[in-house]
Amino acid sequence: MKICFIIHNITARAGSERAQANLANALSARGKSISIWSMYGAGLSPGFPLTSGVKVSYGLKTPLLYFLDYPWLACVFAIHVIRQRPDWIVCTGANRLIVALMAAFVPGVKVVIWEHFPVTDSVTKARGRLARKIASVVASRIVTLTKSDKDLYATLYAATGRVTHIPNIVLSPGVTGRARHREVLAMGRLSREKGFDLLLEAWALAIPRLPDWSLRIVGDGQMRDELVRRAGSLGIENHVTFAPFSDDPFSLYSECGIFVLSSRFEGLPFVLIEAMTCGTACISFDCPNGPREVIRNGVNGLLVSAEQVNALASAIVKLGENPMLRQRLGYEARKVSKPFSEPRVVARWQEVLYGQMPIVAKSVAAAAPGHAAGSRAA
Helix, strand or coil: CEEEEEEEECCCCCHHHHHHHHHHHHHHHCCCEEEEEEEECCCCCCCCCCCCCEEEEECCCCCCHHHCCHHHHHHHHHHHHHHHCCCEEEECCCCHHHHHCCHHHCCCCEEEEECCCCCCCCCCHHHHHHHHHHHHHHCCEEEECCHHHHHHHHHHHCCCCCEEECCCCCCCCCCCCCCCCCEEEEECCCCHHHCHHHHHHHHHHHHHHCCCCEEEEECCCCCHHHHHHHHHHCCCHHHEEEECCCCCHHHHHHHCCEEEECCCCCCCCHHHHHHHHCCCEEEEEECCCCHHHCCCECCCEEEEECCCHHHHHHHHHHHHCCHHHHHHHHHHHHHHHHHHCHHHHHHHHHHHHCCCCCCCCCCHHHHHHHHHHHHHCC
16 A cells, blocks of 8 residues: 655654654554655755655745745646555645645545644634635545544534544653653743743742742744743743753653643644653643543643633642642553554554545545635635
């Protein structure tokens, strides 16, 4: 079986790219012919390691304004598919289908939409809604990360019967035996959706009760300077460390006392699951949609109301002052790993790709949404 993934930029170092690398490597190890076509990143290396069996091709180095490069990318990708003749095109996000639409009508090729963001994600706006409407007509399979997104996708886009949910593969060393420090750890892309500004506000409230604790924020992104200034304006610059993306996040998870996810929205957060599999006591905003499908509040972590700074500060203080609670939550958190193991996730993907779900044949009638996609770039 030949599978061609299309992704926005395989050279980036974020959750979608890590999920792509993990799944591609796992499928390749099981004898599948795997290729990745990256719209952008030409001249750079993948952000996460890929095995020698995974072939990578690129479109452009960087995007053009107003999606003016999309028609060219669509043509180049269609030629790539005609030459390679994969059995499946897997679009990492419905937005990729706008570029892959021409290729989707190559005879013998079927399409999977692999969603990484919540269906209600406001970032995608009209473009995302249009892409999902096209997907509901063109795609043979639609895969979401969470059950709640699966149900919502099927309801909003009339795709019942073709939508399933499969979590990402999460690789973790598990228990490491490292000594834990009095440190609150947060990790992710430094962008608005990750809510690090909210975390800084909560940390400013928590510090008086936890004077011997520190906060470490790990990641890169466009908000770094703004977040550093915000820490200064809150008077907590001496209690916060900003560190770049780490190639060894598991050592950080295993050494911190508390891990916090402060996102405004998520698909299914890698960092939260990784921290839990390392036995770290975790706190998360109950944001759409992933955290509530991982954390059982008070059992294997703490959930607090989304974007409620005071509630987050209280939860941090609660864990910081109670080492026995941290130990109990961390012990239970380790048990979350099973659904995200490589064998289980790959088995779910094989069910999707080998026909355990009904395959919907493409028809020329699907060309109408495709025309709408062409008008979007205007």
